[in-house]
Amino acid sequence: MARDVNDTTPITSRNALVEWFEAGIKTPDDLNVGTEHEKIPFFGESRAPVPYTSPAGGIKDLLEGLGAALGWEPITDREAIIGLYDPHGQGAVSLEPGGQFELSGAPLPTVHGVKDELDAHFAALEPVARRFGISFLDLGASPKWRRAETPAMPKQRYGIMAAYMPKVGALGLDMMFRTATIQVNLDYTSEKDMVDKLRVGLALQPIVTALFANSPFIDGEPTGFLSQRSQIWRDTDADRTGMLPFAFEPGMGFERYVDYALDVPLYFVKRGEVYHNVAGASFRDLLDGKLAALPGERATMSDWANHLGAIFPEARLKRYLEMRGADGGPRSHMTALPALFVGLFYDRAALDGALALIEGWSAEERETLRADVPRLALAARIKGRSALEIARDMLALARAGLARRGKRDAQERDETIYLAPLEEIAESGRTLAERRLEAYHGKWGRSVEPAFMDCLL
Template structure:
């Protein structure tokens, strides 16, 4: 999320929270859009060292990156007190933000097709290259920092991250790794009704382990293989059980916007933002804030910005806000940044593909889905559900997505439809090998059992 919301409208009742979600429905033929977010880990080229906010060794850091992009793009600043922590397009377009360890994120604008997403990403990298190269900064295309310890990883000056950093060790062993050492790509998609939301959320959750397998790209930590292909996904399993996971209640009869509100209300809060100050209320109940009896802020009552900000601190594999967020993928190279939105545009924005994806997954039990999520960080496409492995299921799902994209028939200037963006996933399925496995082969071979070559071979194109 690029910036926290500042809507001071008081919440009159629980029904207003349900209505906030319902307002995401794209009715009356409104176009369904695609929003793509991707994170990348910066480092100083040659030194293979992390990039602090203020820089190091006489070189500019993350702040200098933001200042340079602000000058080049003319985007508006996002400030946390006096610290520049992001940029946004004032017309409702994209935004740039910082994750806790300096991971540099583009939150893309909601766009009509993957061709537009691809153009947006190219423009972002072009602008970033002009600023980052003179600073000696490059960006890893891995889903997890391969070398630095937690202590070596810099912290960004954001109040909400200070609160999270203090709270995370109380609820999970790996929450700080999630904050400071992981990177992801996600796609945000629209729904047209409550029933459409329910269907897409069920299909999306069922398929997130497959997404993790297809995009597995984080096999290293602290200079060595971890024994897993998606260390990022493994980290999420021990971050905070109150706000993560596969949400089995979504598959129960009667799931609705109202049921998600009840779930979210029971997720402990991190903070309440008033003006420029983030008040630490970690572990408190949003229900108490609704009723004006939050012990840390007596008499303070919830506003719509509190609700929007609270929803942004919930981290299940699929997250519901005014849209749906698919959150299962590791960050990856340039081609993966368009492969994920292509996959879900094909599945979700074609009714036949969506129905067939539901048929494919509807008989999986909650226990099977959870077991699959537990096993996929280590096994990727070799993980099994029932009597099938994810490689075989991946073939079926990619075929559905491909047909959905063909029926969408969104063409670029060269006359190509959006199926061109599925190619890297088709290669992974046909070979039966994730990008993580290829990089492990390099580690044990040409890299000489060192992660240092990752800083030249696993780098974003700037």
């Protein structure tokens, strides 16, 4: 999320939290898709990470230059610029903890619109980045720099998270500072529609991880995983990550998700410009005015929205659904992911087909699949089938759904054109990670240095 929500409406009841989700319901004619992507910056000449400030020009300069190019307004944390937003509501740019540069796209009616948005973003960003000698990797994890070498961005919330992460998992700091992802946000038309989509999204997210696997290196060498990013998430913070087995139980709906979210520990409470560190505290105590760190302070709708943005399951519910399983990757993957889920979610026959595809998978089997995919990717198995076989079925469903939607660009092409990179991976059975490992053991001479030339956005 690029900007924290600023809604001081007091929360007067649990039902108000349910109603907050209900307010996200859209009509079938008003469905949009929003795409987010993170990219890892580095100085092209030295192959060093880009700090917030630098005599040569750092992240701060990059933000200021891009803001001037786009006419976007700064987002600040105290005195520091930490993002940009379009004053017309058409997207934002934010920073992840290690300087990963993120575009949070606008809600758009078609994947063609996502492609146009990406083209405009890179057309504005590239000359600014070139001025400072900055390039961007298309990998899902930084391949070379150790955690201690990775710069930290001046955001209060990240300081709170960085102090808390080692208490709840071994790899949370790696998640914060050394990973990059592509995500897609999609609408729901009813509570039942939300449940169907959340279940499909959760169950198939490991298949998505397998298709998009693109993070085989860290600390300058192969890690043994094809998606090191996904493996890192498996040891980050069990209270706020994972496959949400309760979502598949009878009675799942907005109320059940509210109860889940209320039991996820807080990170912070923002009042004015100050982020108060309450990491590990209970949102229920904030509701009751019993938070020890802020006695008498009661929860607002801002607190709720910001708290939901600090929960990190493989598929996340807010006033839309967010699919979170893909590694960062090339620009073609930034349109492939929204195409995949628009095809699955915005056509009822495709969604029903996806529900049939995951039918009978138990919570244990889904969790085993998630555990196996970071290492095995498309070779992982569930219910006697490989992730590759399931990926092919999933892509066929998405292609049919997109074809039935019939949304065409100026050249009369429908949205199926954006599935091409995923269909090529599914046809060959070889992920980007495997191809890059092949290069590492071959033409790269067992060094990750060539990644800074071959893995560019």
